[in-house]
Amino acid sequence: MVIRDAEPEDFERITEIYGHHVLHGLASFEERAPEIAELTSRWQHVRERGLPYLVADVDGRVEGFAYAGAYRTRPAYRFTVEDTIYIAPEVVGKGAGSALLSELIKRVTALGYRQMVAVIGDSANVASIGLHARLGFRVAGTLQSAGFKMGRWVDSVIMQRGLGDGDSDTPDGNPTREK
Numbered sequence: 001m002v003i004r005d006a007e008p009e010d011f012e013r014i015t016e017i018y019g020h021h022v023l024h025g026l027a028s029f030e031e032r033a034p035e036i037a038e039l040t041s042r043w044q045h046v047r048e049r050g051l052p053y054l055v056a057d058v059d060g061r062v063e064g065f066a067y068a069g070a071y072r073t074r075p076a077y078r079f080t081v082e083d084t085i086y087i088a089p090e091v092v093g094k095g096a097g098s099a100l101l102s103e104l105i106k107r108v109t110a111l112g113y114r115q116m117v118a119v120i121g122d123s124a125n126v127a128s129i130g131l132h133a134r135l136g137f138r139v140a141g142t143l144q145s146a147g148f149k150m151g152r153w154v155d156s157v158i159m160q161r162g163l164g165d166g167d168s169d170t171p172d173g174n175p176t177r178e179k
Contacts, residue, residue, distance in 0.1 A: 001096065002057045003103040006065060010055050011040050013062040017088050026122035026154050027086070029147045043067075050176070051081065052107040056096040063091045066100040068108045071117050079114040079171055085128070097131045105135065109163040112175035116161050121147065123155035137161040 006014065019033030034042075046053045046067050053067035064087035071080040083104055087097050108116060116137075120128045123142055137159035145153035165171075 001063075001099055003054055003099050004057055006043060006053045006055045006067075008040065010062050010065075011036050011043065014043075014055070014065050015039050017062070017065065017086050020089060021086050024089075026147075026149055027120065027125055027128060029121055029149060029154070029156075031149060050111070052104060054100055054103055054107075056087075056100050058091070058096070063088045064096040064100055066104045068104055068113075068116070071115075078174055079112070080117060081108050081113050081115075082117045082119060085131075092127060097127075098134065101131060101135050105161075105163065108175075112171065112173075113163050114166055114171060116163055118157075118159040120157040120159060121154060123157050125157070129157060129159070132159045132161075135161070 015034070015036045018028070018039065022028045022030045022033045043053050046069055049070065051068045054065065055062045056064040064085070066083060066085035068081040068083055071077050071082040083101065085097060085101055085104075087100075105116065117140075118128070118132050118137055120132070123129075129139075138161065140158045140160045143156040143158065146156040147154040
């Protein structure tokens with residue numbers, strides 16, 4: 001397995017993976033699977049901000065993706081990112097999630113970010129909650145019944161981990177951009 005930067009040709013598979021989760025699960029609060037053009041536009045926005053957008057490539061096939069985005073737009077949040085990660089259902093539990101999230105953490109830490117937040121759809125999403133916990137995230141809180149999807153109320157679990165020096169000192173300037 002190779003963790004690498006996403007390329008335009010990856011978006012057919014990324015669209016397929018994400019579409020599966022939108023239509024068959026509660027991790028995403030979207031209710032209609034976005035088209036490839038929409039996901040490509042989102043990727044471009046992430047890259048314009050200088051943030052990583054990664055794929056897990058297994059023998060030339062994308063089996064998962066992860067990226068970091070702004071947690072919130074207000075300036076005081078500039079040292080905090082939110083992660084997004086989705087894995088092809090047929091390879092869940094085979095290491096792609098750990099490899100992707102580990103590399104994402106490494107890259108945003110190198111850029112100078114100090115906190116990473118995960119907003120996980122569905123408090124019963126033990127795979128994502130477990131993955132994040134194994135990589136140092138702690139539950140910061142649960143927004144109960146924050147969404148309504150597939151005929152039921154769905155929680156959002158907020159998890160957080162420090163990056164680099166975390167909140168142990170005052171950061172200088174702003175996070176840098178990935179080159």
